[in-house]
Amino acid sequence: xxxxxxxxxxxxxxxxxxxxxxxxxxxxxxxxxxxxxxxxxxxxxxxxxxxxxxxxxxxxxxxxxxxxxxxxxxxxxxxxxxxxxxxxxxxxxxxxxxxxxxxxxxxxxxxxxxxxxxxxxxxxxxxxxxxxxxxxxxxxxxxxxxxxxxxxxxxxxxxxxxxxxxxxxxxxxxxxxxxxxxxxxxxxxxxxxxxxxxxxxxxxxxxxxxxxxxxxxxxxxxxxxxxxxxxxxxxxxxxxxxxxxxxxxxxxxxxxxx
Amino acid sequence: xxxxxxxxxxxxxxxxxxxxxxxxxxxxxxxxxxxxxxxxxxxxxxxxxxxxxxxxxxxxxxxxxxxxxxxxxxxxxxxxxxxxxxxxxxxxxxxxxxxxxxxxxxxxxxxxxxxxxxxxxxxxxxxxxxxxxxxxxxxxxxxxxxxxxxxxxxxxxxxxxxxxxxxxxxxxxxxxxxxxxxxxxxxxxxxxxxxxxxxxxxxxxxxxxxxxxxxxxxxxxxxxxxxxxxxxxxxxxxxxxxxxxxxxxxxxxxxxxxxxxxxxxxxxxxxxxxxxxxxxxxxxxxxxxxxx
Numbered sequence: 001x002x003x004x005x006x007x008x009x010x011x012x013x014x015x016x017x018x019x020x021x022x023x024x025x026x027x028x029x030x031x032x033x034x035x036x037x038x039x040x041x042x043x044x045x046x047x048x049x050x051x052x053x054x055x056x057x058x059x060x061x062x063x064x065x066x067x068x069x070x071x072x073x074x075x076x077x078x079x080x081x082x083x084x085x086x087x088x089x090x091x092x093x094x095x096x097x098x099x100x101x102x103x104x105x106x107x108x109x110x111x112x113x114x115x116x117x118x119x120x121x122x123x124x125x126x127x128x129x130x131x132x133x134x135x136x137x138x139x140x141x142x143x144x145x146x147x148x149x150x151x152x153x154x155x156x157x158x159x160x161x162x163x164x165x166x167x168x169x170x171x172x173x174x175x176x177x178x179x180x181x182x183x184x185x186x187x188x189x190x191x192x193x194x195x196x197x198x199x200x201x202x203x204x205x206x207x208x209x210x211x212x213x214x215x216x217x218x219x220x221x222x223x224x225x226x227x228x229x230x231x232x233x234x235x236x237x238x239x240x241x242x243x244x245x246x247x248x249x250x251x252x253x254x255x256x257x258x
Numbered sequence: 259x260x261x262x263x264x265x266x267x268x269x270x271x272x273x274x275x276x277x278x279x280x281x282x283x284x285x286x287x288x289x290x291x292x293x294x295x296x297x298x299x300x301x302x303x304x305x306x307x308x309x310x311x312x313x314x315x316x317x318x319x320x321x322x323x324x325x326x327x328x329x330x331x332x333x334x335x336x337x338x339x340x341x342x343x344x345x346x347x348x349x350x351x352x353x354x355x356x357x358x359x360x361x362x363x364x365x366x367x368x369x370x371x372x373x374x375x376x377x378x379x380x381x382x383x384x385x386x387x388x389x390x391x392x393x394x395x396x397x398x399x400x401x402x403x404x405x406x407x408x409x410x411x412x413x414x415x416x417x418x419x420x421x422x423x424x425x426x427x428x429x430x431x432x433x434x435x436x437x438x439x440x441x442x443x444x445x446x447x448x449x450x451x452x453x454x455x456x457x458x459x460x461x462x463x464x465x466x467x468x469x470x471x472x473x474x475x476x477x478x479x480x481x482x483x484x485x486x487x488x489x490x491x492x493x494x495x496x497x498x499x500x501x502x503x504x505x506x507x508x509x510x511x512x513x514x515x516x517x518x519x520x521x522x523x524x525x526x527x528x529x530x531x532x533x534x535x536x537x538x539x540x541x542x543x544x545x546x547x548x549x550x
Contacts, residue, residue: 010376017373020366021359028361094357098350098374099333169280252336256272 011104018108026112037116038123041075052188060190062219064131069214070187072117072124077153077207078178080113084157085164085171092165092258102254103247106157114150121146128218138223144232145213151236152206158243162250165257185211206235260345261426261457262308262331267340269301269326299481300326303340306476306486313458315472315490317465317497322478324461328352328428331459346425346457349375351416360404364395364414367403371418385421392447393417394440409440416444420451427451427458469494479506485513495520 027033045068053063060066087105088095095102129135163170185208191199202208209231216224273296279287287293301323308314316324329335330342332350357374358367368389372382390396393413398406406414429448452458452471462468468475468490475493477484484507487493496513499520500506507513 013379014373014376017370021362021370024362024366025359094374096334097352097357100374163281167279167281167284169282173281252334255335 011101014100014104015108018104019111022108022112034116034119038119041071041120042123044075045071048188062131062133065128065133065219066190066215067188068124068127069218070185070211072120073149073211073214074182074185074187074207076113076117076120076149077156078181079116080110080153081156081160082174082178083109083113084153085160085174087157088161088165088254089258092254096255096258102251103158106154106161110150110154110157113153117146133218134221136221138221139217141217141223142214144229145210148232148236149210152210152239155236155239155241155243158247159239162243162246162254165250165254181205181207184208187211203231206239209235260307260343261310261312262306262345262459263341263343264304264306264331265341267301267304267327267330267337267342268299269323269330269335270297270338271300271326272297301330301337301478302481302483304476304478304483306474308457308459308474310457311455312474313452313460313472315468315475316459316461316478317468317475317494318478318484319501321480323481324478325352325430327478328430328459328461331426332428344426347376347422348426348428349419349422349424350428350430351419352428352430358403358411358415360402362403363400364390364403364406365399368414368418371415375419375422377422389414389417389421392421392443413440413444420444420447423451423454424456427456429458429460429462431461431463465494465498492517499523 048067048071049064052067084106087109088102091102091105094100095105160170160174184202184205186202191202194202209228213224213228213232216222284293304323304327306314316327318324326335328350329352330337331344332348332352333344336342358371362370365386368386369379369382373379390399393410393416395406395410395414398410403411458471460468460472472490474486474488475490476486477493477497485493493513496507496516499516502523503516503519505512505516507516
């Protein structure tokens with residue numbers, strides 16, 4: 001335990017500097033930069049709302065919150081994993097010359113997506129208030145799915161960034177995966193129309209699982225079951241485990257591919 | 259215990275089809291059975307041992323496995339077989355100027371590089387002025403890094419990397435950074451570090467530099483170890499002759515012969531030089547006489 005704390009302390013400075021660099025690279029010191037990254041999901045939300053509320057909205061209460069919950073989680077997942085994918089390759093010049101822990105590049109990349117998510121989350125709560133959602137203390141439990149999504153994003157980021165070193169066309173394949181993911185995550189429609197079995201199948205999609213957590217606690221005002229919490233934890237844990245193992249195994253092999 | 263102990267280290271490098279082919283291509287080639295990976299040994303059975311204060315010169319022609327060996331010592335690569343132990347913190351100066359971020363300022367890059375090298379913020383806060391002063395970049399601190407000339411970039415990189423007092427220093431063709439004045443300064447700084455009892459590894463194509471700085475040499479050829487010795491001058495003689503004849507020595511006698519040949523050649527060259535100089539002097543004299 002002491003060893004881990006010592007290690008964290010040692011790399012804290014590096015982590016901070018990498019985060020600073022990523023922010024500067026991303027926003028190029030422009031003021032609009034950060035505002036834009038919140039505005040763009042809001043625009044998407046607006047378009048979706050205009051179109052889909054006419055299609056499904058009149059049958060559903062709190063459709064704005066329903067839609068925004070999906071959009072919030074999904075766009076965070078997309079941004080984080082897409083940014084994370086290139087984190088190894090973009091820094092290859094550094095880690096082929098200097099011996100640094102390679103996952104640091106991914107972790108720092110995840111920070112900017114997390115900050116964006118945090119800002120969007122504030123907007124989300126404002127929308128919820130306008131949508132007539134009643135607030136109560138148990139909504140603080142949202143911290144649990146948020147931590148799980150963070151874990152999932154880091155895990156998937158680890159897997160993707162490693163694969164991107166090996167196969168450069170992953171970028172295009174992953175775009176297809178993300179498009180498909182948008183459709184199976186029930187962002188703008190309800191899963192009620194599906195059979196009970198069909199609804200269970202949706203739970204195979206971790207992003208949907210987290211979206212549903214948001215909806216249950218915000219719209220229905222209920223706390224999901226213990227099993228549901230375990231499922232959330234399972235997805236985060238398994239992706240982190242796989243990603244970590246890939247990194248550990250290939251730590252020195254990445255070099256051959258760059 | 260020795261500062262660096264390298265026992266029968268072999269490092270395998272992989273090359274071949276897998277580089278830059280996509281997943282789709284990878285699957286197709288596997289299905290067709292057309293997927294080939296070549297491996298070669300960048301280093302084979304390399305053994306050496308360095309004590310505190312030793313300076314090892316690694317010599318060998320291109321592709322001898324010198325840089326790979328250095329990467330293994332820094333921990334960027336690991337030996338496929340064999341054991342490699344190092345003691346203390348390592349400062350590695352490998353291809354200095356790469357890995358900076360062009361859009362960030364000089365100051366930001368200095369902090370980032372320092373962090374990558376494992377310095378603490380406190381340490382950098384203390385040493386920052388010294389680094390900039392040594393790199394002679396006081397007026398450029400807020401410039402974007404891409405605006406610097408390549409000489410300035412190398413100077414900054416050298417200054418950051420040299421500031422610590424490492425236990426082990428690794429130099430890969432870096433003693434020739436910047437213009438004349440800075441080269442002298444960096445050379446002095448290097449000597450100061452070396453005199454402080456650091457253990458060093460130096461890769462250089464300048465044999466005179468190796469003779470001057472090193473007390474041990476490791477001679478590699480195509481990954482194989484030709485010699486590890488503290489008889490620097492003798493083996494440098496042999497190596498210089500080898501560069502001319504391309505005959506790889508197999509036994510101790512071959513080395514002796516190469517070294518002897520080198521001495522003879524050197525002497526001949528000296529004589530030749532003297533003769534030419536004498537000729538030139540005679541000609542000049544004749545000219546002067548004719549002019550009179």
